[in-house]
Amino acid sequence: MSREAHWNGNFRDLAASVTRMATFAPKGRIDLATVDNEIARLGRLWSVSNASNEDKLAAFLDAERLDEIDPFDRVQLAYVVDTCRESTSLSExxxxxxxxxxxxxxxxxxADRIRKYLARFGLDFATIR
Structure with a gap:
């Protein structure tokens, strides 16, 4: 119910979180410290997944280069970068x-289509990975 919490998961994710707390709970009881640790873990996950497109791209492009990219293209480029980071190969x-x-x-x-797309922004798959 917290304003800080933006639950992106589903019921299965919630069940996994409760199971994780039960597993790490001392003496089989979920105590406040266990809940606080899980909230902190989820907060770290939420902050990474909610990072802005500029934050994601800043790891690969300097501020000057980012300023040259239209906001429309930033969204698309951020999605392509995320997909490349999650993929094991350019083909995937x-x-x-x-x-x-x-x-x-x-x-x-x-793979060639993505290679050419990334090259437009001075990026390549190896750098992103």
Whole structure:
């Protein structure tokens, strides 16, 4: 109910949080310290997932370069960067990012499409990973 809490999860995530507290609870009882530790853990997760697009991109681009990118493009670039960071390869990221349009294309070299897109901003997959 806290204003600081923005629950992005579902009931399964809530159940996992309660299970985690029960597992780490001393003597089988969830005490205030255990709850406080879980709230702190969730707060760290929430702050990372709620970071602004500028914060996410600032790790890869300097302020001057960020100022040259339209807000519209920042949102898209931040999503592409997030997807690349979560993917094990450029091809995997491409399959995810172009999942709808790849069926309509003759050539499905999604990795090359992403490589070229990132290059427009002076980025590459290895740097992002």
């Amino acid at each position: 990221a491409g399959r995810h990012l172009f999942s709808a349009s790849r069926a309509r294309r003759n050539s499905t070299n999604d």
